[in-house]
Every structure is written in C-alpha cells, then in structure tokens.
C-alpha cells in the first residue's frame with residue numbers, strides 16, 4: 250500500500266494562504282526550481298560553469314514567470330496578488346510551518362512564526378555575519394544603477410545598461426556569482442534575502458537551529474514568503490524595463506502575416522480549458538536511507554488539466570513561404586475587484602504557454618499545436634524520473650546532462666487552476682519573423698524541449714528577442730491589450746473551468762492524452778520514480794555557499 254501524502258497538510262483553512270498550497274507545495278514545481286538552480290549555479294568557482302548564455306536574463310525571466318503564474322493562481326482562489334517584501338524592517342506577516350524532515354540528514358526544517366522580522370545575522374558555525382543594513386545598501390545601489398542606466402565597475406568606470414545586454418548584467422548582479430560585474434559593490438541581494446529570511450528564527454544560532462526552507466532552492470517555493478521576496482525582485486527588474494523605449498511597429502509587426510484567429514479545441518466546450526485533481530504515485534525508496542532498499546510508494550494529489558490544441562489561422566499575403574515564431578500567452582482579464590486590466594497590469598500577468606517555429610505558406614494556413622508539446626514544460630515522466638539513474642557525481646558531464654533534463658515547468662501545472670464557475674482569461678498569439686529571431690547553432694544533446702524557462706544545454710538561448718517578448722516592455726500608447734494588437738497577433742477570450750474531482754493517474758478512460766509521449770520527446774523516461782532527497786534536501790549542496798564577503 251502506498252503512503253498517502255495528504256493535500257493541504259501544512260495548515261488549516263483558517264490560513265488564507267493555504268488556498269494556494271497546492272501550487273507552493275507541488276513536488277514538480279519544487280523539482281523544477283531546484284533543477285533550474287542546479288543548471289544555473291551561482292556558487293561554482295569555475296567561470297565556465299556559471300557563464301551560460303543569457304544566464305542573468307533567464308534568472309529574471311524564469312522567476313518573473315513564477316510570479317505571474319502564482320498571482321494568477323492567487324486570483325483564481327480569491328486572493329489578491331502577492332505583496333512585495335520591500336521593507337526589511339517590517340515583520341513578515343505570513344508564517345510557514347513546513348512539516349518536512351529528512352531522515353538522511355537527521356534534521357527537521359524549522360518553521361517561521363507569523364510576524365517574524367529578519368535580524369542581523371551572526372552565525373559563526375555557518376561563517377555568516379551580515380547586517381540587515383547591508384541588504385538595504387545593496388538594494389539602494391541597485392536602484393541607483395537602474396536610475397542611471399549604468400553599473401559602477403570595480404575600476405570606477407561606468408558600464409551603460411543597453412537594451413541588448415542590460416537585463417542580463419542586472420540579473421547577474423541580482424544573483425551574485427563569479428560573473429557579476431561588481432560583486433563587492435552590489436553585494437548579493439537575491440541570495441542574501443533568502444538567507445536572512447531562512448535564519449530569521451535563529452539569527453545568532455543561540456537555539457542551534459538550521460536554516461528554514463527559504464535557504465534551499467529545493468524547498469524555497471513552499472513558503473509564501475518566497476513569492477513576496479521574488480515579487481520585490483521582479484519589481485526591481487520591471488523598473489529597469491520601464492526605462493527602455495517601447496517596441497515600435499518595426500519590432501512588433503510581421504508584414505504580410507495576418508493572424509485571423511486563435512482558439513482552443515479540446516474535449517468539450519470550445520475555448521474552455523479544464524482542470525481537476527489527479528492522484529499519482531511515486532517511489533520515494535531511495536530517499537529513505539543511504540542504500541536503496543526497494544520501493545516506498547507515496548501517493549500524492551496534484552493539479553492536472555485535460556490536454557487541448559491551439560488552432561491558429563494565419564494568412565500569408567506575401568508570395569513566398571516564410572518561417573514564423575509563434576508565441577502563445579494567457580492572462581486573466583479582470584483584477585481582484587472585477588475591473589478589466591490595463592495593458593500595463595495585464596502584461597505582467599502574461600503566462601507563456603508555448604513558443605515554436607513553423608513554416609507559413611502563401612495563402613491560408615491552419616496551424617494546430619498540441620498543449621503537450623509546450624516549450625515551457627517537461628512531461629510528467631521526466632519531472633518524476635528516477636533520481637537513482639543519475640549517472641555519476643555532481644560536476645561530471647553525465648550528471649550535468651541528467652540535471653538539465655530535470656529542468657522544465659512540470660506539465661501538470663501548465664494551466665492555472667481556474668474556478669468551478671469558469672475563470673475568464675485571454676489567450677494571445679503572436680507570429681514574429683523567425684529570420685529576425687533565430688539563433689544559428691547546432692542542436693546536440695537531449696532535453697531541448699523546455700527551452701523557454703531553461704534554455705538549451707551548452708548552447709545559446711534559442712530566441713534572439715528579449716525574454717518575455719513582446720510583454721517585457723511597457724507600451725504607454727496601449728491602454729488595453731486590444732490597443733496593443735497588430736495584424737500578426739490575435740486574442741481569444743476563454744474560460745478555465747476547474748472540476749473538484751480527483752482522478753487516478755493511469756486509470757483508463759481518463760488520461761490517454763496525458764500519457765502520450767510528446768512528439769519531440771528526446772528522452773526516454775520510462776520510470777516514474779522520485780528521490781525524496783530531491784524533494785526535501787540536497788546531500789551535496791549546502792548553504793551558505795561561498796558568501797565570501799560575509800565570511801569571518
């Protein structure tokens with residue numbers, strides 16, 4: 250008999266934040282986040298390991314999308330968008346009691362009580378000493394760099410933030426690493442925010458307690474404060490984006506390409522996305538001890554959706570075939586009080602669902618794209634693959650490949666939960682000119698199918714446009730989304746309908762489409778099996794990792 254992991258086990262309904270616990274505590278979401286940080290480490294001493302193409306920009310974009318998705322999930326559950334944690338002297342209202350332990354590490358994860366304030370850290374055992382005022386100094390310098398549109402270099406010169414590389418420079422300063430342009434001056438804002446919060450229950454180690462879930466990328470997304478912190482980080486990046494010139498027609502339009510419609514076809518009503526609960530079983534055997542002793546099955550419940558197709562009608566009025574880059578997003582239409590969104594608010598809630606290149610012949614084209622082929626997600630089987638198959642020690646090429654394959658938003662979380670009455674959203678598609686967007690490179694290796702949030706291993710990010718294009722910049726001329734539309738774009742109102750029933754994964758008649766391997770599936774990922782180490786702790790990766798300027 251499998252052990253049943255109950256849903257909603259970390260708090261009662263008295264805690265409003267509990268309404269989105271299914272998102273925060275989703276095992277697949279936490280696995281994605283952990284893998285992302287394994288693929289894009291900040292703590293390697295070897296520059297080559299850290300210096301991946303557009304790493305800083307991807308740090309910004311992947312986390313921006315997490316915040317967009319989380320905010321939409323909150324609105325589906327009658328919660329308002331997350332409040333930024335921007336006052337380091339104020340108490341953090343939300344508490345979090347993780348109820349996690351790790352038998353292999355013989356450690357329990359401490360809780361954070363509601364109303365905790367971060368305090369100056371002095372923990373010799375962890376070689377950390379840092380004052381809250383340091384966070385404020387780094388934050389102020391960061392804001393100054395954005396204000397001046399230039400970064401101070403160690404030699405006193407200024408490095409202008411240009412529209413090509415500025416976001417990447419800022420992202421690499423925000424998550425400090427060996428490739429940051431001026432580490433001593435801009436410090437370590439993002440990581441140290443995590444660290445301060447994770448030690449807020451025992452800042453001077455008098456209780457001999459270890460860090461809380463915010464201190465580890467494998468567990469941080471469980472805690473409501475993760476999103477408050479990242480909403481603030483995101484806001485800082487947006488301040489920078491507000492400084493850029495809005496995209497003009499030359500960047501937005503694709504002459505001769507006319508998108509006449511986009512729609513959703515699925516099992517039932519047109520333009521309706523259906524969500525429900527699903528119960529799945531994974532093997533946690535490997536995490537129970539140092540040596541595998543067979544299976545320990547755990548059954549857990551997660552959000553799921555019915556698969557669907559995007560149907561896009563495109564007319565090519567030019568005489569010859571062209572390649573288009575199709576960019577598909579979805580966003581809510583009204584705010585917490587039922588008021589339609591302005592363009593500027595709505596663009597920040599645009600969730601990328603898919604991005605793909607596709608030939609468009611002269612005349613009319615009907616393009617059908619399966620939801621399972623999303624460039625954002627990896628299939629369920631890969632999210633929950635057997636960690637015991639990891640080929641070698643961390644740091645080797647085999648392990649790096651294995652880790653890379655685990656990066657990708659879990660497919661079962663592609664679609665927000667919606668509501669039982671039907672949550673109104675707007676689907677957006679844009680076709681841009683692939684000749685302008687493409688990146689010439691050979692694509693070797695596997696697991697290149699979740700590039701939107703994870704890139705391609707040891708290659709360039711496969712899209713020359715800014716990540717999040719066309720919604721990454723403001724468009725003051727557009728009051729609403731319809732003002733923003735060009736002939737190569739289309740929108741469709743749709744409904745996300747949640748049915749409060751639970752199906753069993755694998756049960757006949759229910760999940761045929763889910764189990765289909767994706768068409769471009771490069772990895773054979775047969776076994777559904779998960780390592781509790783990956784869910785709960787990382788045996789070879791501890792914080793603090795090389796916080797050089799904080800070490801005694």
Ligand SMILES: N[C@@H](Cc1ccc(O)cc1)C(=O)O
Pocket residue numbers: 439440441443444463464465466467469791792793794
């Ligand atoms: N581990 C990081 C902090 C961190 C924690 C969780 C994260 O998701 C990201 C960063 C450090 O030591 O600096």
